Amino acid sequence: MRGIALVSGAMRGAWLGTLLALAASAPLTAMGQDGDARRGRKLATTHCARCHVVGDFNPYGGVGSTPSFQRLVRFPDYLERFQTFFERPPHPPFVRVPDVERRSNLPANATEFEITPDNIDDIIAFVESLKEED
Numbered sequence: 001m002r003g004i005a006l007v008s009g010a011m012r013g014a015w016l017g018t019l020l021a022l023a024a025s026a027p028l029t030a031m032g033q034d035g036d037a038r039r040g041r042k043l044a045t046t047h048c049a050r051c052h053v054v055g056d057f058n059p060y061g062g063v064g065s066t067p068s069f070q071r072l073v074r075f076p077d078y079l080e081r082f083q084t085f086f087e088r089p090p091h092p093p094f095v096r097v098p099d100v101e102r103r104s105n106l107p108a109n110a111t112e113f114e115i116t117p118d119n120i121d122d123i124i125a126f127v128e129s130l131k132e133e134d
């Protein structure tokens with residue numbers, strides 16, 4: 001604090017501006033993710049919302065037995081769960097990841113979709129924004 005007290009008023013303003021800018025950008029870079037939350041929301045509402053409740057997009061939607069994203073993101077190990085969701089039941093029969101061997105030979109029991117590791121980073125950036133709400 002003493003160091004900051006020594007700088008001129010104008011400098012202090014610049015410093016505060018920088019600190020505020022850093023604070024504002026922190027949530028998106030949390031956990032070293034470089035995903036884009038807006039793209040993640042689009043992906044989640046397109047591919048995940050027919051089963052999961054996804055934030056305020058479909059509060060009364062989803063499938064009853066399926067955990068909402070705002071609940072999942074509060075699990076201590078949510079990052080690992082989202083990073084590997086495509087190999088966790090029930091997803092393997094209907095989620096494809098390019099260059100990743102199919103984890104299931106069962107016929108798809110829901111409409112198939114393809115997702116890339118970049119897409120998953122975007123979805124994680126988006127679900128992290130749900131954690132900061134309320």
Ligand code: HEC
Nearest residue numbers: 047048050051065066067072081082085088089090110123
């Ligand atoms: C056809 C329905 C369906 C779709 C589509 C779907 N999920 Fe799921 N998902 C489920 C169900 C059901 C569970 C709960 C599984 C359980 O409790 O064992 C689940 C669980 C999860 C979990 C927690 C897994 C675990 O082991 O804890 C994550 C993370 C997840 N889904 C992410 C996604 C993402 C991301 C998408 C879209 C890109 C998606 N899901 C699309 C049905 C779906």
